[in-house]
Amino acid sequence: MPSPSNKRRKPARSTRAQSSGNVVRWPGLERDKPDRRTLKHAVSLTSYESKQVRWVWEGRIPLGKITIIDGDPNMGKSVIANADLASRVTTGSAMPDGGDGLGEPRSVVLVVAEDDIGDTVRPRLEAAGADLDYMFTMPVQRNDAGQVIPLTIPDDLERLREVIEEVDAALVVIDPITAFLSESINSHNDASVRRALSPLKEVAEETGAAVLLVRHLNKSGDAKAIYRGGGSIAFSGAARSALVVERLPSDPEWSALAQVKGNLSRKSLTIKYRVVSAGPEGKVAAIEWGETCELSADDLLSKPDARKNAPARTEAKAFLMDVLADGPLLVAVVQKHATAAGISWTTVKRASTELGVVKETSRKATGKRQIEGWVWSLPKGLKSATEN
CATH class of the missing domain: 1.10.10 (Arc Repressor Mutant, subunit A)
Known part of the structure; x- marks a missing residue:
């Protein structure tokens, strides 16, 4: 029997870091890659396809995401959303800053509460040159008493999804978002708003449609632009792009559309616009776009209270x-x-x-x-x- 002193001993494991080029490895910490074929609880990112963001309006309104546009009454935000931008989508026209837009006609779904379709929305679309064959809205549903059953979010999002998929819509405008929230949703509570907008976010992602929400500003005249939207900050949090409209402080004849936040690209330049008269007898509101400027959303909203x-x-x-x-x-x-x-x-x-x-x-x-x-x-x- 060999003497214990003659047994071959395993070399002691070094506890010192070993350097190989620019990589430092610690002995004993090397691990094999997890086998994604045997995973039970985790999901490997290799199962996701890498994709580029696509845009209705590059830098401002992404496809498959939520965008929000805020503004005071009579600033033309509904004319921008429901008429000007909607018309450009239905004709595949360039965007206000000269960008390519979608490059082909696509459908638009309007969900509106404050403007009548017949005497306000359609005349504006016609004045803006929309192809009405690509314009759609939600069918009216009534209860046994003949009363209209309004669309509510998140309760009726399956109805909205069916309409989007049926017409292959690229743009959905909900104006104003607060008019369609379920009675169970508190628009000033973060968790409550997230309960409403998370399912809407899924509808946007799964259908590929850009969802544009219209919202009024609150009365906090001294707050930063990101906090000026009515209700909870969760509205802006759910949006991948947030826009605001406000009158130019230096020239009240003109207003401007500015980007408050943009998670998917660098912030876009502010662009001037004004509401003008159009249509028969000049009784229809339309948007005339101007040049871009360096003013930020905070610049536009930081007026003395x-x-x-x-x-x-x-x-x-x-x-x-x-x-x-x-x-x-x-x-x-x-x-x-x-x-x-x-x-x-x-x-x-x-x-x-x-x-x-x-x-x-x-x-x-x-x-x-x-x-x-x-x-x-x-x-x-x-x-x-x-x-x-």
Whole structure:
């Protein structure tokens, strides 16, 4: 029997990293590639085909994805979506910036709530030169009482899918999106909005149609463009491209379409437009496109909020700083002085909030310590209007 000292010993495994060219390998960490044929829980990315993004309007409206366009009322966003862009898709025409578009006529499905198809939507399409043989909408459904059953999202997305597939639509416009949300969907709640838009996203991906949602802006005039759309930020989160329309601050005759976000390409240039009269007797709205410009969406929307900078509010602030300069006053006394000065009490209350006026209760010097009323005073560190 050989002596233990004569046994061949395995060389000790090195714990030092070994370098081979630019690759550093640690002994014992080498692993074989997983065999995707035997996977039970994971899905290999090799099973997915690598594809390029295709566009209705390159850089702005991708096929098979959700795009959203925000804007205030009377800015022409519906004329852009339901008439101008829809018409270009039905004729295979170039896009407003001269891009190729789809290059062939394709179908469009309109799901609209605020504009009548007969007296508003169709005349606009005709004025824009649409091929109406490629324009479609959802069939009207009625209950036993003859009442219209509106399309709701996400409940009725199978109905929408059937229409898209039947006409092989390249573009679907839902205007406005909030009018078609199910009653169970809270448009201001992120999780609720995602429950509605995730299935819509799947419809877009599986049919290959671009889904363009139209939405109104909220009242937050001092917020960044990405937060200006009405309702939850989840609307913009679900969209691969987000657009906004707003009047040009330097030339009120013209407005502009700007890109707020673009996940699939670099941001596109802002393009000018204006709403003009067209059609018989010039009674139909149409879009006239202008040149591109360097203004961003934030530039367009960063206008002073008139509600916060109104002259009346400024006057009310000065009044409060004067009347409270000598110390706290009962609200009833402040209101009496405001009436004498001809300043609206509503404006005074709003100005007091912006100034940070301290509002406390005052009690009578009696045994029961009864409340005498509310007292206002200037916050510490705020000088009166007459002080330098």
